[in-house]
Each structure stands twice: as C-alpha cells, then as structure tokens.
Amino acid sequence: MSTRRSFFKQVAVGATAWRTLDFSPPSFAAPAPADPASADPSVERRPAWLGDGIVAAGYLEPLEFYVRRGDAPGDVSQRWKEDFNDAAVQRYKEMGVNLVVMPLHKGMGLKTESSSIDAARKFTEIAHRHGIKVAGYVGSSMFYETFYAEEPDAPGWEQVDERGRPMYYGDQTFRHAACRNNPGYRAFLRKVLQLGVTEVKLDMFHFDQLQWWPEPLSCHCKYCQESFRAYLRQNYTDDQLTQRFGFSYLGGIRVPDFNLDSPPVRSPSELKDPLRQDWARFRCASLADWWRETHEYIRKLNPEVALLGNPTLAPANNCGFIYGIDLQQLLQHSEFVWSEEGNQARWTADGRLVSMIRSYKAARSLGKSLFVTQWLLPNHAYHAEGPPRLRLAEAIAYNHANIGVVGGGWELGGHDLPLELQKYVDFFRRHNKDLVGTTPIIDVAILRSFASIEFNPAKSLVSTVLMEQILLQCKFPFGLIFDTHLQDLSKYKVLVLANQDALSDEQLNQIRRFVEEGGGLVATEATATLTEWRKKRDKPGLADIFGIALDGPQGGEKNPKPARREFGKGRVAYVTQVVPEIEPPPATMSYYFSNQYWKLPKNYEELSEAVRWAARREFCAQVDAPLWVTMELTEQKDTNTWFLHLLNFKEEQPLTDMRVQIRIPAGMRVREAVLESPDESGRRTLSIEGREPALSFMVPKLDVYDFVSLRLERN
Numbered sequence: 001m002s003t004r005r006s007f008f009k010q011v012a013v014g015a016t017a018w019r020t021l022d023f024s025p026p027s028f029a030a031p032a033p034a035d036p037a038s039a040d041p042s043v044e045r046r047p048a049w050l051g052d053g054i055v056a057a058g059y060l061e062p063l064e065f066y067v068r069r070g071d072a073p074g075d076v077s078q079r080w081k082e083d084f085n086d087a088a089v090q091r092y093k094e095m096g097v098n099l100v101v102m103p104l105h106k107g108m109g110l111k112t113e114s115s116s117i118d119a120a121r122k123f124t125e126i127a128h129r130h131g132i133k134v135a136g137y138v139g140s141s142m143f144y145e146t147f148y149a150e151e152p153d154a155p156g157w158e159q160v161d162e163r164g165r166p167m168y169y170g171d172q173t174f175r176h177a178a179c180r181n182n183p184g185y186r187a188f189l190r191k192v193l194q195l196g197v198t199e200v201k202l203d204m205f206h207f208d209q210l211q212w213w214p215e216p217l218s219c220h221c222k223y224c225q226e227s228f229r230a231y232l233r234q235n236y237t238d239d240q241l242t243q244r245f246g247f248s249y250l251g252g253i254r255v256p257d258f259n260l261d262s263p264p265v266r267s268p269s270e271l272k273d274p275l276r277q278d279w280a281r282f283r284c285a286s287l288a289d290w291w292r293e294t295h296e297y298i299r300k301l302n303p304e305v306a307l308l309g310n311p312t313l314a315p316a317n318n319c320g321f322i323y324g325i326d327l328q329q330l331l332q333h334s335e336f337v338w339s340e341e342g343n344q345a346r347w348t349a350d351g352r353l354v355s356m357i358r359s360y361k362a363a364r365s366l367g368k369s370l371f372v373t374q375w376l377l378p379n380h381a382y383h384a385e386g387p388p389r390l391r392l393a394e395a396i397a398y399n400h401a402n403i404g405v406v407g408g409g410w411e412l413g414g415h416d417l418p419l420e421l422q423k424y425v426d427f428f429r430r431h432n433k434d435l436v437g438t439t440p441i442i443d444v445a446i447l448r449s450f451a452s453i454e455f456n457p458a459k460s461l462v463s464t465v466l467m468e469q470i471l472l473q474c475k476f477p478f479g480l481i482f483d484t485h486l487q488d489l490s491k492y493k494v495l496v497l498a499n500q501d502a503l504s505d506e507q508l509n510q511i512r513r514f515v516e517e518g519g520g521l522v523a524t525e526a527t528a529t530l531t532e533w534r535k536k537r538d539k540p541g542l543a544d545i546f547g548i549a550l551d552g553p554q555g556g557e558k559n560p561k562p563a564r565r566e567f568g569k570g571r572v573a574y575v576t577q578v579v580p581e582i583e584p585p586p587a588t589m590s591y592y593f594s595n596q597y598w599k600l601p602k603n604y605e606e607l608s609e610a611v612r613w614a615a616r617r618e619f620c621a622q623v624d625a626p627l628w629v630t631m632e633l634t635e636q637k638d639t640n641t642w643f644l645h646l647l648n649f650k651e652e653q654p655l656t657d658m659r660v661q662i663r664i665p666a667g668m669r670v671r672e673a674v675l676e677s678p679d680e681s682g683r684r685t686l687s688i689e690g691r692e693p694a695l696s697f698m699v700p701k702l703d704v705y706d707f708v709s710l711r712l713e714r715n
Ligand SMILES: [Zn+2]
Pocket: 158, 159, 160, 179, 180, 181, 182, 219, 220, 221, 222, 223, 224, 225
C-alpha cells in the first residue's frame, strides 16, 4: 500500500476530481478465482428454472426499430404482431422451446418503444401460462432523435472519441454509443431493469454489445478518464507506478489517443506501451464492474431473474484488447454469454475443422453456458455454413444444458424446425437430466494468459489457437483455462503453455509447484520469457524446469532444441515451435485469426505426442477415430455417471466400429454402458472389455452424433 503521496498527486486527485464530477469512482478488484464458497450466495445462486435446460427462441428487435432502420418489408407491422398470440406460444411449446427473448429497450426511449414494451408484457403473460420463460433485450446505443427528448441528460451519457465526437453504431449514425462508465446512464439502465422485472415480469435480461468499441474508438469521456486514473491508483503503489511509467504523478494521465487525424498511430505487433496495456486492462475491468453491479441489482429485484450478455465473443481473436472483454472477469457476474461468431460447425473442402467449441469450452471452464443462434429461416445465408445437425450436436455435447436459439420472429428461425433438427431438440429435452449438473473431465488444460494472448496475439494467440485445434482433433479430454485457474491446477494431468510468453513470478511458482507434485507440462516457443508487464526476464522463467533457456527460435537461445525430462514427480516437454500449415495474417494489435487459418499445424503429431508423453499416456478417454471426429467427456458427480459425446464433422460419411478406451477412477467399475443417438431411435447396450481401471468398448456406428452413458459404481 502506498501511504506517501506526492504534492502533485494530492493536488491532482486529493479531493477535487470526484466532487466536480459528482460520482464515486468504481472499485476495480483484480479477477478473483471463481470460488462459489466466497461469493454472495444471493447473487451466485442460479435461478431454479435454469435446471430445466434451455431451448430458446428470439425476437430481439422492437417494431419501431425495424421501421426506423428502413429495410423492413411493407407488412412488417403485421408480421411482427402475429407472432405474439396464444397459438404462436403453443407452437413454441410443441417445438420444445422454454425461453423466448423479447425486445425491452433498444435505445429509442421507453416512451417511443412503449408499444413494443407493451407487446412484450402481454407476450410474457401468455408465455408464463404455458410455462415458457421470457428474457428482455436491452441495447447499448441511444437514438438521439427520440431518446434525448425523453431523457434530457442523455447527451452527457455518450461515448466520445479523442476529439469529443460521438461513436456511431456502424452506418446507423442515428445511434450513438452510451458509456457504461457514466453514472447517469447506469441509473437509466436500472430504471429499465426495474421496469422489466416489476411490470413486464421478465425472467431474464439480455444485454447486447457487452463490449467496448475497437481502437481507435475508445471512449474518452470524462468518466472514463477519471475512472482510468482511479484504476491506476488502485492497482499500483507509488513505487510500482515509478517502475511502470517512470513517474508516479497521475494527474496528467489521459486515455491514450490514437491521433485520429493524421497520421493514425501505427498499430504495433506487440503491445509494449505500459499505459496502453493498462488502458486495455481497464476497459475489461470497468465493463466487468458494471456487469457485476447489473447482476447484483437484478438479483435484488428478483433472485429468480437470470442475466445474459453478448460480448462479440470470438476466441480466435484477441477480444480482450479489441473489445475490452475478459471472460474470466465478466463471467463471474452472469449466467450466460452469447456468441455470434461465424464458426458454425463444419469440415471444409480444404480439410479444416471449424467449430464453436473454443467458446463453449471457455464458458464452461468459468462455470457458465453459451447462447448460440442455431437456426434461422431456411433461406438465410447462414445455412450455407455446415450441417445444422452438427451445430445442435455441438451444443448438446459441449454446452451446459443449453441447445441455443432454434426459432423466433420473422428475422430469426420462425415456428418450424426441419424434422431432423426437431429430433435433436427432442433428444436434448429427453436427456436434460443427463446434461444439467455435469462438468467436463479435463485431463489437459491449455492456458490463455491475458498478458500473452491479448498483447502479443500474432504469436501467443496463433500458437494457442493451433494447439487447441490439435487437442480437439486428436481427441484429448481438454479445457481452456485462464490466469485465474492457475491458482489450482491439481485437477489436471497436463498443462499446455503454447507460446505463453508473459507470465508473472507468482504464476511461474504455481506452474513449478504443479510439476513438482506430479503434473505434466508442455511448453512451446518463448513461453515465460517475459514478465506480466512484458519486460524481458533476466533469466527465462522456466529454465530450471526444462534445464534449458526457452527463448524460442527468435529469442536469445541460438538453437533451442526440443526437450523432455522428469522434474520433481512430473514430466516436462518443450517443443520449439507450433508450425502453422497456413501462413498466419501479418502481426498487428487487433488480430483476427479467423477459421481460414485453423488447419492442423505441420508438426501436430510431434505436439500431440508431447502431450501424451507428459500425461504418461493416461487419459480418462481416448477415441480411435479420424481427425474429423471430436469428443467430449463429462461427469455428473451426483449420479456417478460419465457421458461421452462423439461428433462426426463429415456428415456424409458415417463411421463404424470405433474403439474407445477409458480410464475410470480407482475402486469403480462400469455398471452399464448405453449408446443413444438422435440420428437413430432406440438404446444400445455396449459391452465393456478389459480390467479396471483401463477399459474399452466399441462404438458400432456414428452418423453425426452419439451419446454414451457410463453408469459407474463401487467395485
Ligand atoms: Zn466513457
């Protein structure tokens, strides 16, 4: 703690700033581990109705918005309204839908949108009679044409660029972005939440654009400026500030500019500027702070109301830097996160496995589930991207009891699903009790350290995404983990650090302890050569574990060689490089590593063999199948059951006779193994071979999706 303040600091921040701004600075706690025991139970307890699993439909937009946007069909008003009667709700019920997202506040103003709000209220009444829950959509922009007349203070709530100009919503320049660090806007949103809970009787809220705008469009409003300085004060002592910036006086610190006029600041390939690093971290922390406040407020209004947000999730991009999204902070404060990424499950003609599995796994490792739009009207371009059955299979296998959005208004999926998809929804509903309360079994954890992935994406992100691709296609039971998970690595067999170059001393100690106690470690390239501030270490951070200096091909070590050795009770393997099959895009800070680059790396066999070696070849499940088959293994502790999910990404090529090896906990045996699939009716009992704990069985056939239940019991 810093007790001594400099003269400059007293003048700058001692008393004046907050008073003139008339708001109190938010408190930015560092991300804490997702430990339910330490959290406020009234906020952390999940609404009971979530135990039914989620099959959703959506409307999202108010009628007034369709009209103002100007691209809706002439009969929009009729079409929009006819979805809200008793017959439509009855039809959803038949489809298995149990949650519908309705418009609540797009941003035109509560009066301007009052007829849509009223429609949502009436729809909610009908839906509740049929046992269907309703969520309310809340946007993040302000339509100044009407909103500013209704809310006279709203012009002061705008996000502004470095020239003080508003941020537009793309080409819809009539929508200005509101700043969630602005106390006035926060108060207005509380009014919207109150209306949603007390008058519309909603069961959930869905916040769109749960993110900041990409650079150079960072908000430079006075609240962001002052909160940023408060964030720095809270996170650093005077000594640390001096180490970080060369001075400790914060009065002159501003949100970093991009020199919008001429010429723009060149986007570097790696973020070394300490202030820009902290600005990116601040964007994440302040968004998470507002999200926490929102979650707590909703729960106070009604503990049975859930929260969902759409943060433009795309785990192959460095979204922490681009959009100010740090999932490990955000997902402490809601039940769901939405993804609109264009990675619909498919096997491409050039041999890439495209999936949303990273997003599913990221959400699950933080104990939450993902919302995905699975089905739009059949003529929608969306359906060109891969077989829809596979999308639903992916959600059943990798999500936590949430199959996603399968219907909705005329812009979404309508009221009818093709029969082959309805079979998947029916299967999901029938197996709800097998999907809730499960957790993935993770033998191999791959780290996404914030300071590496977000600030050196062309290297750390690329190697990590490609390594994840190997873990997925080579069918390891794996999970994505974040900095917060390093505090307890004991449940994993292997930790993978794919070019995670920036790690703190504390993190290195956690990793070292894990290996000493018997964990396996696989590292590549320049892992641990920098501190979390991205300063070069005097001595590579894991040199003692590997017995060599890991400086990577471009680093100080002239010819780094692959290494394998025992360390403590564990095993460590170093691979010099993850070698991309397709040349990645040039290095830049806002990095989009889209699925066109997701081909398995050239040396995927060397890398997967390193993981096997580090784990002493002991995995809870291994499936002998081609690279276009993926698997997920989950467990339900209450019922002593394991569930193995198998997906075939080549829909047109069914597979037969796949050998599955499993390794069950000591002292247990398999009472029953049953195979079911929405592609085929009936249940098939599988015969188990081998001696505990190493067992195996044969899967006779896989069309698109197989579901194997393994009921365990004590020996
Ligand atoms: Zn702002």
